[in-house]
Amino acid sequence: MQDAVISHLNHNELMSCVEKCIHKGSSFAQPSIFLFHQNGKAFAYKTFSQKFSLARLLWGAVSLKKEFKVLKKLLPVSGVPKVYYFVSNFGYVMEYLEAERIPRRRFVSSAAQPEREKIIEISSEEKSNLSPEFFDKAMNILIEIHKRGVAHCDIRRNNILVGRGETPIFIDFATAFVRNEGSNFIRQKIFNYLCKVDRITLVKIKASYFPGSITKDEKILISSVPFYLRFGRFLRQKIYRPLKKIFKKRK
Numbered sequence: 001m002q003d004a005v006i007s008h009l010n011h012n013e014l015m016s017c018v019e020k021c022i023h024k025g026s027s028f029a030q031p032s033i034f035l036f037h038q039n040g041k042a043f044a045y046k047t048f049s050q051k052f053s054l055a056r057l058l059w060g061a062v063s064l065k066k067e068f069k070v071l072k073k074l075l076p077v078s079g080v081p082k083v084y085y086f087v088s089n090f091g092y093v094m095e096y097l098e099a100e101r102i103p104r105r106r107f108v109s110s111a112a113q114p115e116r117e118k119i120i121e122i123s124s125e126e127k128s129n130l131s132p133e134f135f136d137k138a139m140n141i142l143i144e145i146h147k148r149g150v151a152h153c154d155i156r157r158n159n160i161l162v163g164r165g166e167t168p169i170f171i172d173f174a175t176a177f178v179r180n181e182g183s184n185f186i187r188q189k190i191f192n193y194l195c196k197v198d199r200i201t202l203v204k205i206k207a208s209y210f211p212g213s214i215t216k217d218e219k220i221l222i223s224s225v226p227f228y229l230r231f232g233r234f235l236r237q238k239i240y241r242p243l244k245k246i247f248k249k250r251k
Contacts (some may be wrong), residue, residue, distance in 0.1 A: 004173045006038055014045050021215035025050070029059060035096060043084070047091030053195050061089045063174045070173045074148055079141035083108040100159035100167050102205075103130060109131055130162065136204035140169035146172065149179040151194035155201040200225055 009017070014036065022044065023033040029060075034045045048060025061149075065084075071083040071094070082095040099134045138160060145152065153175045161169040179191040204225075 006041070006043065006084055006093070007076075009084050009087075009093075011047070011087050013050060013075060014087065014093070018045065020064045024228075031060060031064060031091060042096035044094050044096045045087075047087070049090050051220060064091050067172075067174045067176070070150055070176045073178070074145060074150060074173075077141065077144050077148060079138070080111060080145065080170055081161075092191070097163065097171075099162060099163040102157050102160055102162060104157070108147050124139045130209065131166065132206065133167060134162065134166050135202065135213075137166070138170075139199070140201055141168055142172065142202055146198070149181075149191075151177040151191055152198050155192055155205070157196050157205060160205070193228060196221075207209070211244075 015034075017036040018034040019033055019037065020035050022035050023046075025032045031046050031048045032050050034047070036043055036045060046064065048064065068083055068086045069234065071081060074080045075082060081097060084095075086092045086096070101114045126199050140153075142152070150173070152170060152173060154172055155170075159170060159172045163169045177191060177194050181248060183191070200222055203214065206218070207214050219251060
């Protein structure tokens with residue numbers, strides 16, 4: 001899709017064209033995404049305009065401008081949203097993605113060991129758009145993103161969409177780390193480390209859905225999980241989930 005098919009509109013003009021909100025930011029640090037059509041084609045407008053002014057100016061405009069620049073850098077890469085133009089102090093216009101999130105795994109306590117959790121199989125309907133091959137495609141896209149000098153830095157289930165033809169789409173590059181030409185030795189080392197963390201996290205997501213599909217190389221990769229990722233898993237499993245259950249029982 002070429003820029004010629006879309007006219008550049010300012011914020012007020014865009015909001016007057018909006019048909020619906022397709023994603024409402026749940027906190028001051030999350031933007032909302034609106035759907036609109038122009039020349040018979042669907043587009044999305046990602047913006048912090050619904051947040052209070054201080055959040056929009058101090059965090060929103062800065063983070064979205066950074067994300068816009070990263071996505072511009074990745075324009076030739078498939079599996080990454082295409083962006084069109086930035087709307088000063090508000091957000092940017094991007095392609096509308098006909099995609100859905102990876103289905104959530106559901107957990108239940110084992111009768112024999114109630115303190116432990118096991119995964120319930122994802123329903124066949126939800127699993128129809130998910131396969132080990134999907135994650136292999138996602139890894140190829142991620143490697144191409146890295147080759148373009150971008151480490152995603154926030155690989156998780158919610159940031160990977162399933163597009164048409166079981167095509168993986170990576171979203172949310174607000175915290176991405178960019179390696180530019182001429183980056184110094186230290187920045188290059190940091191970039192290489194973050195790319196490895198991206199790959200480890202993606203393989204761990206794959207393993208959580210299809211443990212039997214992990215290759216020998218992938219097993220070696222996830223055996224070298226950095227300390228802070230192991231610590232994050234400990235906090236999630238031993239503290240966050242038990243506390244969440246306690247608060248649910250009190251409601």
